[in-house]
Amino acid sequence: MVSIYTLTSPLHDKNAVDAATSEFLESLGIDYSFKGDDFTDYGYDLSLIFVRTGGTEGLFKELLPQLEGMSRQTILLLTSGKSNSLAASMEILSYLCQEGLRGEILHGSPAYIRSRLESLAVVEDARRFLAYTTLGVIGKPSDWLIASGVDKDVVFDRLGISFQYIPMEELMDEYSSLKDEIQESREAVGEAYSGQPTNVKEAVPGAYRIYKALSTIATDYGLAGLTIRCFDLLTSVHNTGCLALARLNSEGIVAGCEGDIPAMLSMMIGRAVTGYSGFQANPSSIDPESGEIVFAHCTVPLDMVSSFGLDTHFESGIGVGIRGHIPEGPVTVFKVSGDLSRHFVCEGELVRNESKPDLCRTQVVLRLPSAATEYFLTEPIGNHHIIFPGHVAAELEAVLA
Secondary structure (H helix, E strand, O other), rough: OEEEEEEOOOOHHHHHHHHHHHHHHHOOOOOOOEEEOOOOOOEEEEOEEEEOOOOOOOHHHHHHHHHHHHHHOOEEEEEEEOHHHHHHHHHHHHHHOOOOOOOOOOOHHHHHHHHHHHHHHHHHHHHHHHOEEEEEEOOOOOOOOOOOOOOOOHHHHHHHOEEEOHHHHHHHHHHHHOOOOOOHHHHHHHHHHHOOOOHHHHHHHHHHHHHHHHHHHHHHOOOOOOEEOOHHHHHHHOOOOOHHHHHHHHHHOEEEEOOOHHHHHHHHHHHHHOOOOOOEEEEEEEOOOOOOOEEEEEEOOOOOOOEEEEOOOOOOOOOEEEEOOOOOOEEEEEEEEOOOOEEEEEEEEEEEEEEEOOOOOOOEEEOOOOHHHHHHHHHOOOEEEEEEEEOOOHHHHHHOO
């Protein structure tokens, strides 16, 4: 639902302005609630300020402190182009820019305005999805993530996301309180269980037990997502978190590897936009000339794959890894830094899946613009990057604006 508020000069004939307003808004073909000049619930929904006439700049300037106190939305100025409404909107937008505030004029054909509103609604829904969510960090980030810190205050101020730090021992206690559920764990992986080596089959109940423990912790702490220092599981329980993370991601709980907080944050932003947690992976090889990059990891959200099989974890050769097949087609690669000062977003194509024995189990080949490879080789934001289905760069950029 879009809420429409109005600014109108008292010099204009009210009946004429109301008639023009009705005609214009109906031409847009959108579902809206008309609020008029009553701004008491501004910001509750996606809010537009319909600058109906010229001579409204002073009215807006007086109103602005109230609007800032009610919402952090980008100020959207709707104009029909009649009665000097566009000229007034341009003066208002110029003032906003001078004040360091975000604004946009919505002007053009009804089809264009309707399309733009659809995109803006996605962004606003994403921001609401992120606000006041909590992400869990289970154990410390892996020792090799030397460039993957986070500025908690900045992330909260800009996105409303907070972090809960949970000792690894708490996960181990929860794990120890459970028992292996052999039949349920087999059902959880379905057809992927058959035909697997004995060591992989024997590891499935324990891997599923890790999933149950993580799921309980997520519920107990009210987590919208989590990341885990998963390599510690290799020594503590001789298993992996790959199956657990694959399932949690497919169930709507963002779940990242290696305690990588910026990667988890990137996954959370992407889920807010796309509805998917995304595939957390690291580049394994890059061809700067063709723009082809191989990304790989040992887990992948099960709702992103057309099929999957089981294997061992690549580096250790133990536990359960996921070998997923992600459908070919348009994708977006995304990563934010932990202080949100930098981000990378690039649209491309997933051209094929691979299954090489010397890489993490899920392997995809992406073709990106050749210029994008320079980023990975000269100024990457860590090693992990997140791959989302579809071309959603504009929406991701807008959430961070």
